[in-house]
Amino acid sequence: MKTTRLLAISLVLLSSISMATAQWMAPIQYWRPYDKTGLGVFETSKDSGAAFTGIGVRIGGGFTQGYQMLSHENYVTGSDGKLNAAPSSGWLRSDSANALYKIGAGFNNASANLNIDAQLARGVRMNLVLYLSSRRHQETWVKGGYIQIDDLAFLNSGFLNDVMQYLTIKVGHMEVNFGDAHFRRSDGGSTIYNPFIENYLIDPFTTEIGADLTFQHSGFLAVVGLTNGEIKGNIVPLADTLDKSPAIYAKLGYDGKVNEDFHYRITGSMYTQSQSPRNTLFWGDRTGSNYYMVMEKQYSTYNTVQSSTTSQAWSGRINPNFGNNVTAFEFNGFLQFGGLELFATYDMATGANNPTEHNSTLGDRSMSQIAADLLYRFGDSRNFYLGARYNGVTLEEGALNADKSDYLKTNVSRISFAAGWYILDQLFLKAEYMMQDYKDYAVTDFRNGGKISGLTIQAVVGF
Numbered sequence: 001m002k003t004t005r006l007l008a009i010s011l012v013l014l015s016s017i018s019m020a021t022a023q024w025m026a027p028i029q030y031w032r033p034y035d036k037t038g039l040g041v042f043e044t045s046k047d048s049g050a051a052f053t054g055i056g057v058r059i060g061g062g063f064t065q066g067y068q069m070l071s072h073e074n075y076v077t078g079s080d081g082k083l084n085a086a087p088s089s090g091w092l093r094s095d096s097a098n099a100l101y102k103i104g105a106g107f108n109n110a111s112a113n114l115n116i117d118a119q120l121a122r123g124v125r126m127n128l129v130l131y132l133s134s135r136r137h138q139e140t141w142v143k144g145g146y147i148q149i150d151d152l153a154f155l156n157s158g159f160l161n162d163v164m165q166y167l168t169i170k171v172g173h174m175e176v177n178f179g180d181a182h183f184r185r186s187d188g189g190s191t192i193y194n195p196f197i198e199n200y201l202i203d204p205f206t207t208e209i210g211a212d213l214t215f216q217h218s219g220f221l222a223v224v225g226l227t228n229g230e231i232k233g234n235i236v237p238l239a240d241t242l243d244k245s246p247a248i249y250a251k252l253g254y255d256g257k258v259n260e261d262f263h264y265r266i267t268g269s270m271y272t273q274s275q276s277p278r279n280t281l282f283w284g285d286r287t288g289s290n291y292y293m294v295m296e297k298q299y300s301t302y303n304t305v306q307s308s309t310t311s312q313a314w315s316g317r318i319n320p321n322f323g324n325n326v327t328a329f330e331f332n333g334f335l336q337f338g339g340l341e342l343f344a345t346y347d348m349a350t351g352a353n354n355p356t357e358h359n360s361t362l363g364d365r366s367m368s369q370i371a372a373d374l375l376y377r378f379g380d381s382r383n384f385y386l387g388a389r390y391n392g393v394t395l396e397e398g399a400l401n402a403d404k405s406d407y408l409k410t411n412v413s414r415i416s417f418a419a420g421w422y423i424l425d426q427l428f429l430k431a432e433y434m435m436q437d438y439k440d441y442a443v444t445d446f447r448n449g450g451k452i453s454g455l456t457i458q459a460v461v462g463f
Contacts, residue, residue, distance in 0.1 A: 025059075027049075027050035028058050029125060030046075030048060030125065034062060034462045035426045035462045035463055038193060043221065043223075046150065052121070057117070057118045060115035064186075064459070066290060066459075067108070068292060068455070070454035072450070074449045076095055097446075100296065102298065111134045112132040114129070122151050123149060123152070124151065126146070127174075129142075131287055134287035135288030135292070135309055141286060143286070146174035150164065150168050166215055166216060168214040172209070172211075176205075177212060178204060178281065179204050179345070179347070181205075184343065185200075191460050196389055196432050197291070197418070197456045198456075202282050202369050208230060208231065209233060210226050210246075220253075221254065222253075223251035224250045227246065230277065245274045251268070251269040265335075266334075268330070269332075279322060279351075282320050282328075282349070288309075289315045289317055291434075295315060316436060320395055324352045324353055325364070328347065342372070343372070346369070348367070352364045353398060357398065362406065362407060367395040367396065369392070390413070391413065391414045414434060414436040418431065433455050435451075436453070437451055
């Protein structure tokens, strides 16, 4: 009986699929392609890009397979993976607990995304992204979904038709449009937009429940948004002494695309939330780093729990720990002239990890980040490139400095050199050599004397 039911269901599904096949790759309006043609695209433009031909669905995906040859070291562990010679006093228990995870060359687990875009009406589309497999979650995990509205013709209002020539409305659980760096980052299996292997040291990316409104006209751009300020829904109230507040973000800028050989853009963004149980503006990636297990301790708990690629999923990144409150600004510049491309980022933020820190004598901590990508794309269709990136972070840690007069201020820097080949618009191969240094950490911190270096290669599919 069960076999008969399964056979009947399969036949119904196959019939539905055969009738809907023509719509599986339906034209989608006001969207960003998931392949090479999506490079240099930030917010979707007010050019529909396609005619509305009826309700349709487009299925796409992103797949990334990496191979890394990275090494790391700190004051306890040498670059060869062995313990350094102990000082005359011998290693303390706390020092031994800071021994780094043993790593070598090898393939990383493949990451995969499933992208579903549905055209519901003229100028109205739905987007849904699923992480099918990632470093943090090997099981399927929903990134989020939203509705984007660029046309309100179905309301039969002349006034709204005129207004919507310049406006875009997004509502749902979606990627927060703070800054421009999130348009060029790796996101699970979708890594085709990122010319390098990994994202920035501090990764300004999160998904939250809310809505935003984007205005675009003659190159001028303005965005304003309101969200719950959390990576997921939460109906649990905070303590009576605390207030949970929404997060507000905004962006202003100018995007001038003269032609295919000359594109420039400059923007400034702001994000603020005064109180949250767990804000993740700088720690919202649920997929994990593309550098596996670098600068991670051998045991997450001394000699008890072995560190793992899932539990320690954000290797090589920096978490400012602004979970309680945050005010952040990001400034971006983009210039593409012929095959030459420059993208620059400056982040500055203040915040606290908890109310006690926020209300302490020293108050909120601060961070700043600078990054610059310089690329040269060449070939008949600019399908090859060479690139270099500098990324530096200065962060006031939660720990105090030696005389306890102020927060400890640490510095991390990364230099990367990359090369890539778009074999097809949908098929991509890239390689990167990177060097990362940790400075000014406390003597007993496992990141003291920290260094990472080596080569990583990725094969990527995006469609």
